[in-house]
Amino acid sequence: MLIVGGGTAGWLTAAYLARALGGAVSITLLEAPELGTIGVGEGTFPTIRETLRFLGIDEAAFVRDAGATFKQGVRFAEWQPPVAGVPHSYFHPFDPPYQGAGLVPHWLRQDARARAPFAEAVSIQQRVAAARRAPKQPGEGDFDGPLHYAFHFDAARLAALLATRARALGVAHRSARLRAVVGAADGGIARVETDIGALTADLYVDCTGFRAEMIGEALRSPFHSVADQLFTDRALTCKIPYDSPDTPLESATVATAHAAGWIWDIGLAGARGIGCVYASGYMGDDAAAETLGRYLGRDPAAIAPRRIAFTPGWRERSWIGNCVAVGLASGFLEPLESTGVVLIEAAAAMIAELLPSDGPVDAPAARFNALLAARYENIAAFLKLHYCLSARPEPFWRDHRDPATIPPRLRDWLDQWRHRPPSRFDFQLESETFAHFNYQYILYGMGYATAGGSADAAATERGERLLARVRTFGERAARELPPHRALVEQLAAAPISPARTGS
């Protein structure tokens, strides 16, 4: 198997397949270091814990080597206009609502003007993240803990850590550039020409990022753009050092809306990772730099951010014959809710389980393509939800509310969700990244009104008991869990077990 590309997609896929397929398959990863990697992608999804565990990476080694911190969700600021001068803010935690069923209907029945914000009422995690506490105690098992969590990390250091792990799992590494792809009669790839000569493989994995050298340039898989639905297509990124080494660490991504997009603010161990995401159709590069400067309280000229352009969308077929694309070569929507790495994890797992040891690949490839396209489509609808519920007055936000830009399925759901909350039966699990409760957090965080119906006294009393329990448990957890920075520093300083190491 030949993997081309040494970014997060290439190395994660290499390590995953080496671990899943064992010695049965020999894997070579080819990369052209002079082309570099995209170098962003600092937020993940809770699935990353299972993936790292599967790869045999020690949590302390991961925190130390990838400069990682804990992520408990996303705090959204100013995605709605202020009310009476108070800026709007809400939290999307990873933890599902406490004891799911009874609590959400009870919250919906409460007086909308007097009730606590949704995430605060139904989840312990809101209080923990607001207090900048870690999601777990020291000494809890690797990647385990009472609250769901993911990580923030330094993308370049993550790729290096994954490379070390992949090599330890038997992946061969060659530094050379792919120069040409020679097609096969069946529509796949016969061989690739590289700086170190011609190479052949049973399976070619295209992890060449936005260049999509094999799946796009050579095999011409059509790109399905959703630029008419998700408008952002640029990002200005930078790293900002902390004022002092003991500055408390946020344990959530902070996503602050602006006139034509939003800004991510990620607390890494050594610096804040910041990115201003914007739509070039609504905001020029200079205005975006000024927006970033205003957010940071600095002169834009002194920041010198990196500019990255992208088109939201995906390849209609990411797997064609003996070539499969993973990562940015397959598609990218936008940075909101951090779905790049989770899609790499999903693709690698699907390849591992669908790739036949021999025989035709057409049917597995078709299944892979259908599942991956459905995932992209579902994520695109979930991201659109964040925008189309906003009442902000600027043209970017107004156009997001235009029904013609909202996918029909989301429009239909929004109609239904006026009368009942999102339910697990709305979704097909194997092609979803986000569950019904993720939709609930966004809907009710953004102030969407769902009719609460009526309940008998017993249900009301039970609902009140549950709310009180969340409050008490949340306050206790926010008191007793360690400060986020303290846990990160403790893990980074821990001796690494020789049996399971990331390095």
Ligand SMILES: Cc1cc2nc3c(=O)[nH]c(=O)nc-3n(C[C@H](O)[C@H](O)[C@H](O)COP(=O)(O)OP(=O)(O)OC[C@H]3O[C@@H](n4cnc5c(N)ncnc54)[C@H](O)[C@@H]3O)c2cc1C
């Ligand atoms: C602005 C922005 C913000 C993002 N934020 C997040 C986030 O918060 N969370 C998240 O999960 N994801 C995020 N992503 C997505 C994430 O960055 C990517 O999914 C991830 O980094 C994987 O990238 P990649 O490996 O596919 O591509 P790259 O990192 O671009 O790697 C491509 C590799 O291919 C090699 N290559 C290219 N052409 C050739 C050739 N001809 N020969 C040999 N080698 C070649 C390059 O040298 C490089 O090694 C973000 C993306 C963008 C654009």
